[in-house]
Amino acid sequence: MKITLTVNDEAYPLDVEPRRVLADVLREDCGLTGTHLGCEHGVCGACTVLVDGKAVRSCLMLAVQCDAKAVRTVEGLAGPDGEPHPLQRAFSAEYALQCGFCTPGFLMIAAGALDADPDQIAGLVESNICRCTGYEPIRRAITHATRGDD
Amino acid sequence: MKLAAFDYAAPRTVPEAVAVLADGGRDVRVLAGGQSLLLEMRLHRLSPDLVVDINGVGGLDRLDVNDGTAEVGALVRHDVFDSPRAVPGPLGTLLALAAPNIAHPPIRARGTMVGSLAWAHPASEWCAIAMALDAVIRLRGPEGVREVPVRDWFLGPFTTARRPGELLLSVRLPLLDAHTGVGFLEHRRTHFSFAQVGVAVALAVRDGVVEEARIGLANCADRPVRAYAAERELNGTEVGHSFVRAGRVAAEQDAAPLAEPYADVEYRRQVIAVLVARTLRQAAEGAPQ
Numbered sequence: 152m153k154i155t156l157t158v159n160d161e162a163y164p165l166d167v168e169p170r171r172v173l174a175d176v177l178r179e180d181c182g183l184t185g186t187h188l189g190c191e192h193g194v195c196g197a198c199t200v201l202v203d204g205k206a207v208r209s210c211l212m213l214a215v216q217c218d219a220k221a222v223r224t225v226e227g228l229a230g231p232d233g234e235p236h237p238l239q240r241a242f243s244a245e246y247a248l249q250c251g252f253c254t255p256g257f258l259m260i261a262a263g264a265l266d267a268d269p270d271q272i273a274g275l276v277e278s279n280i281c282r283c284t285g286y287e288p289i290r291r292a293i294t295h296a297t298r299g300d301d
Numbered sequence: 302m303k304l305a306a307f308d309y310a311a312p313r314t315v316p317e318a319v320a321v322l323a324d325g326g327r328d329v330r331v332l333a334g335g336q337s338l339l340l341e342m343r344l345h346r347l348s349p350d351l352v353v354d355i356n357g358v359g360g361l362d363r364l365d366v367n368d369g370t371a372e373v374g375a376l377v378r379h380d381v382f383d384s385p386r387a388v389p390g391p392l393g394t395l396l397a398l399a400a401p402n403i404a405h406p407p408i409r410a411r412g413t414m415v416g417s418l419a420w421a422h423p424a425s426e427w428c429a430i431a432m433a434l435d436a437v438i439r440l441r442g443p444e445g446v447r448e449v450p451v452r453d454w455f456l457g458p459f460t461t462a463r464r465p466g467e468l469l470l471s472v473r474l475p476l477l478d479a480h481t482g483v484g485f486l487e488h489r490r491t492h493f494s495f496a497q498v499g500v501a502v503a504l505a506v507r508d509g510v511v512e513e514a515r516i517g518l519a520n521c522a523d524r525p526v527r528a529y530a531a532e533r534e535l536n537g538t539e540v541g542h543s544f545v546r547a548g549r550v551a552a553e554q555d556a557a558p559l560a561e562p563y564a565d566v567e568y569r570r571q572v573i574a575v576l577v578a579r580t581l582r583q584a585a586e587g588a589p590q
């Protein structure tokens with residue numbers, strides 16, 4: 152099936168089977184391997200991306216469902232000059248990652264909620280699984296980035 | 302696992318969708334939020350021949366409030382109800398109490414209330430609320446539109462009165478009058494687990510007396526349960542006096558819990574009794590004095 156994915160403001164005309172999920176198409180067809188796949192069951196959150204501005208599990212959405220929609224992945228966070236996004240700076244400053252596997256998912260769920268009120272951040276952190284940090288540094292990093300501290 | 306191959310249709314109107322669904326002899330599934338369907342397809346517990354994606358069907362994302370009811374279209378996502386202002390009155394409060402219990406924000410951004418009713422998971426929060434409030438499900442099939450009261454809807458785990466070829470259009474819920482206090486509580490083994498027990502309560506109170514109690518239970522049987530016996534214990538009694546007894550009655554008479562890993566039947570009955578009483582207190586505290 153012919154679709155056009157707009158990923159990080161770039162158009163990708165693709166021919167994909169309906170059975171392929173967004174995460175696989177982003178990684179294999181668009182070559183954007185920043186989006187990670189952990190459980191592939193919608194539980195771990197490593198594959199979280201933004202579709203039309205909303206954080207979703209890209210393992211539980213078909214690529215054909217995203218035809219003509221705007222997808223944003225972790226590769227689209229940094230500025231055009233490679234300047235890290237405030238969230239990326241905050242994750243670095245707070246040691247909010249260790250092995251880094253879950254980090255793209257946490258960054259994208261946070262990116263989808265930068266305007267969220269601070270009370271929601273605990274709920275956001277509960278959405279994804281991290282096996283290294285114990286979550287507290289991640290919660291701190293997102294809190295600082297949403298407050299605009301730098 | 303990766304999904305098995307299937308044919309894909311993306312109709313743009315309800316009549317088109319119903320026509321595609323009438324594809325006799327094949328396993329046809331409706332894709333709305335997809336947060337259960339795609340998971341089941343990943344596990345290869347479901348491998349439909351045809352997936353009908355209704356996300357492009359116009360009008361199904363409507364949430365209409367009129368005549369004392371809220372009519373929730375088939376594409377209204379769970380996260381709409383995160384805000385108690387999405388629906389007026391005590392119903393909006395009840396839905397907002399329940400919504401955060403459903404999975405996580407990214408799942409709630411895709412999954413739909415009507416999809417939950419179609420999927421009919423015994424632990425579903427929306428199904429318990431629909432039972433408590435006598436919701437009405439509106440469907441369209443090859444023979445036209447029909448409405449099914451929710452008490453006739455759930456036939457067993459993941460089994461409903463939906464006929465082959467029918468598309469769920471919406472669910473209708475009463476807004477609940479201003480004398481109603483609402484409560485929703487859930488007990489889970491871990492934050493990521495399904496509800497071991499979920500309780501939805503709407504308590505209409507006048508002059509300190511329970512006028513009408515409505516109690517829906519999630520994961521307390523092989524399907525969503527309405528705790529009629531517990532409600533009878535409460536109706537006409539002074540607020541607070543019968544809550545513990547109602548909890549015991551719900552656990553012993555209304556519920557039919559199954560043994561699960563980490564929770565045998567006796568334990569689950571105890572949790573049901575405690576949680577029903579607690580949810581009744583929560584509802585009573587929210588009711589106008």
